[in-house]
Amino acid sequence: MPAFRQVGEKQLPNPVLCMSWSPKRDLIALANTTGELLLHRLASFQRVWSLPPVDCTGKEISALAWRPDGKILAFSLRDTKQVVLCGVEKAEILHVFPMQNPVTCMHWMEVTEESSALNSFYNSEDESKLFLPKLPTLPKSYSTTSKIFSEEKSDEIMNLLGEVRLNILVLGGDSGFVELYAYGMYKIATLTEVSGTCRSLSLSSDLKSLSVITEVRSADNNPEICYIQLDTGLLSDCLPEVTRMARKFTHISTLLQYLHLSLTCMCEAWEDILMQMDLRLTKFVQEKNTSTQVQDEFLELLLWGQSSPELQALLMNQLTVKGLKKLGQSIESSYSSIQKLVISHLQSGSEALLYHLSEVKGMSLWKQKFEPLGLDSEAIEGAITAVGSFSLKANELLQVIDKSMKNFKAFFRWLYVAMLRMCEEHVPPELNKMTQKDIAFVADFLSEHFSENEELFDRKGKYFNVERVGQYLKDEDDDLVSPPNTKGNQWLKFLQESTHLKESPLLFPSYPQKSLHFVKRMMESVIEECLQKPAEVIGKSVKQSILLPLYTVSESSENTPRLFEFPSLWNDKKAKMHYVLFCMPEISPSKLYLLRKPTDPNRHVPNSVMSIDLSHHLDGADDDDAEAPPNYVYSCLDARFYDDEMLTVVLQGSEEQNKSRVLAQVPLASAMSSKIEFKWEPNMRLDQQSSTIPCQSLVLGNQWRELESMKAQFVAVNGIRKVACVLSANLRHIRVFEMDVEDEDDEGAESQNTSADQDALDSTMSSAGQGREERAEADDEAGGQRGDVLQNTEERLESEEALEFS
Template sequence: TRMARKFTHISTLLQYQKLSLACMCEAWEDILMQMDLRLTTFVQEKNTKTSVQEEFMQLLMWGKASPELQSLLMNQLTVKGLKKLGQSIESSYSTIQKLVISHLQSGSEALLYHLSELKGMAMWKQKYQPLGLDVSAIEDAINAVGGFILKANELLQVIDNSMKNFKAFFRWLYAAMLRMSDDHVLPELNKMTHRDVAFVADFLSEHFKEAPELYDQKGQYFNVERVGQYLKDEDDDLVTPPETEGNPWFSFLQNSIHLKESPLLFPYHPKKSLHYVKRRVQEQIDICLQKPSEVIGKSVSQVVYMPLYRLYPSEGTVPRFALPSFWNDKSSNLQYIVFTMHTGMSSRIYIMRRPTDLSRSISNWLLAVEFGDFLCSSRNETKKESQFHFLDVGFYDDEMLTVLLKEQVGGEEKGRILAQLPLSSIYMSEQTEEEFRLDVGKRLGEQVNQIPVQTVTLENQCRTLENMKAQYIAANGIRKVSCVLSSNLRHVRVFEMDVEDDGEVDEEEEEPDSQDISGLKEDMEETLDTLVGPENSGAAAVENPALPEDDASSLESVPGNWT
């Protein structure tokens, strides 16, 4: 169990890394390549013998541009385009930087922690070696993750340097283009110290070198933008890898015989992209999992075989399972599965339970559950017949199901309902009148009409969700909460399900009709105005901010012992 839990953490963190990288790639925009493409076009069209670097150097030193460079800046790049490009670079780089720091680095460090613990488990050979854990394979995975962390730190340094370089370069070029167009230049833009001039000159000499070999490879002569190369999922080396010459740490490693191949140092890939190193991490971890999966897989045998449904490729919709929820009741040694049989809205759920002890038999192993007409006795609804369809279902604990229902009256939707369904109300008797007998020669989907149906009615363990089109739920009996997610995936509500009475509210004095939220809010506002007075009503509004419309029903008083 402990090893399985470790592998679950590792698998989840790998997916977390993948999503973080996807968000970083989305934050990087193609507009950032405009400078490289414009400069490449300029090289192809210019008639002068001077290089692009010399053209910009002359503009920096003498304040005058050649007609070709002036045409490039004023007609193709334009002042407005330069400003937009600068804003795009700053926004994209800032977003990528935050994603690396907040998500990619933290996820990689957590992955390194779990792999290190897995290595410690593998060193306990008497217990974990029979399961297929290999210390050397885990060490290779740890080194791969360490190399990924180094590459992420390298990307952060490139982003930081690029933001500083581009900010100084665009500030100088923006002022120069304003002077070309005879526009007013702000005094702060005209101020350039010798240090600023030297900084821009270094940037031009480093980033504006023509590279014919790069044109053959990428179709451009320049690589001014250097962050995007880290985010491309390619096997090619980086177009412009970081400069390591003169770095004291690299010089120390090269001159040290003992540290050069030391297993204590993570491997560094200076010429590879972040995606390449990420793939290497995935490959090494897959090697770690391969042998345990083979060993454990050979020890697993099939206990029960049950044909569920038949696929009909010719039909547009096929019957299948939906809303599956699994639960292991350790106290009763039972395994539960809750599901519906069709893709659309279903008025029934099916509960299957099996004992973990194969020699033990159990009654009511498969039941269908539906709700009666009156779901909550405290609700004052019309006498028209109501129909309830299951939107989502999940186990709350060993004794309770949490369900999300859609109520319809006469074909018209009346609302969404969150309810608690005790298993004791389903299994009221040890055995139903007719026990379901599975015909192994038929699919389960063909025997739906033979499954016994249990009709249940809830009293006070339900709640209508106002101002929210709820669609999904997640329940946790240990934390005593249920989470409801809207259909557009934008609104979330968290409900405390088992709130203990602290003596502050006397339940016997509560009125059953106290669910009108609007009247309650109006009374609160009138009371506040009376206490604080008109002159302090603003302060009262700050202390009691109005809730959004979507969250208004969270103030409702609900019968029962959960809020």
């Protein structure tokens, strides 16, 4: 009997384009043609959750990658050129960033190298928590707040950063596009040494090299598959410095997003004020048949205590005393929300930004360590100054809000009293007294907020301006219409008279004519420039060490899905080797080829290419099946590295065998221990010299299983969890296998030793996904019914082929 067993099978309603196993748990992520991302659990292939495509992201998922701790899933969107980080626990979109090119493949690796400098950094990483208050979470009532900051008790930034140990998300795309992102967020390298479209890539765990499989157009315009090894020695040599810099810049990137979302919440609170007043005043203005303006109507009531019939009708019928009270409370609440957001969010975020940028400046002054990475102390000083200016502008807005609230309260108190008098109701004595100052506040409110001067605030069809605060929240380059009055400010007078202080780097410029949005965008661009420079410097340090053309792709294979990356790459951490696994169906369909290169480009190892003959794998068939012909010929459809010592392959029989499909495990020990050197002719592709490649035939014993009633085509595996998932040629029929059932006892012991946080996450996902699973079952049932038809069709086709070739 085979050493692996089927544990799940499903017919899916939509074709699957990507599938990838979690590195830590028995979870597999699937992306289908509708742009939906699905997460399934191994047990009975149950759906945990599904993430439908949303308007702000896209519908064509082109690649998947798991963060090494299994808590975050990255996927790329071809149509909108974006990369999305999704929280696995609750299917939340945590972070989205744009790309210049569509991403065709991705790989997320974790650095395994250790050093005393790294260990000391790991231990001191949490120092910022001693000096900085925890950032308050953003209000949940607003629609645009990101999921990162919505959990009451989560440490927002650390939640996204994960463990302190450096992990890098590598992205590849068209036109030689390759970028490296530390912690999946901060770009640390943009590479320029790659040509063609990236099909697969793998960064070695020691950071010494990056292996890339690309597809380029040859001289005769045929697609040609090449292997490229890039020397990333600078990352390896400066690993402690890269880790420290990436950690800080990822903090800074997340803080910028936090400030952006805080400002968005403020704008939404501001829109609440505008809508509340507009709703009350629009009907009044539309029905008014007098030529006087709204402002004049209220001024007349203020000065003479008399109101026009239209104003009286508005106040008594539409607004009412009770409605006025409610409106006043609602607008005051919106003002308070903006004030709180400025104090607790903008100022806290700015302080945290200044802290982290100051630490980065200290790093940049250590030129021996950090100058090779492109840290520029002058650029970072400019970023610190920009954050200071933003903090000053936020403080200025606080003062403006304070003054506006005084005017607003005075106006509503006066109007409340006026309406009580119109109703001939009793006016409380404490409200009946109005000082000259109160009258001035009301007049200020009327002149500012009911002006119909279009130059002040272009709000077509709207009748209420909240100009003084609103001008700060406008996302435009125009100067402030009503800049703050600085007359009599002793500090500004002192600065103007002290010429030596005007240009002092110790003082942050205040930009008195500009809005908060303008200063924020300026700050973001300055910081972005700081963040980009190391990526350019590190990218230029990466050089191509090897370029090996492997084989040409036939035009007939152009229509096969490219999202299942084959050739596939494997990074052997123990042996510090890169392995490239591929087959050349035009030359020898029954052979697998294995190319081996050291991860260190400076380490000389003879060219090692080995072919594995899979055509006679049934030689070791069970004795029970005595009638089985011993020499069946099989060709390879797909293959993946199961672990350091094993391959998982999907094979197809010849027409005489009715093109039956087989799932098999291929041991690599003999192929990897082979010392036969292959003399690679440098001016020839590998397929042109395939006859001289050393070959080994393998006998698999019981390490195979026939896949009945299924036209299997692709496979995804996880050797750590000992699981495999097979997908049919029509991309809708899936089977899941446990690969090492005889090791169940060991597996159980291993699962008992898993960390507590993994178990907690599993249970949280189970409870959070339970409702989704129930809803998903109905979808799967409908898909299964459609799939049953597909399966029956598949079985009918196979039986027809059997009749045809018998």
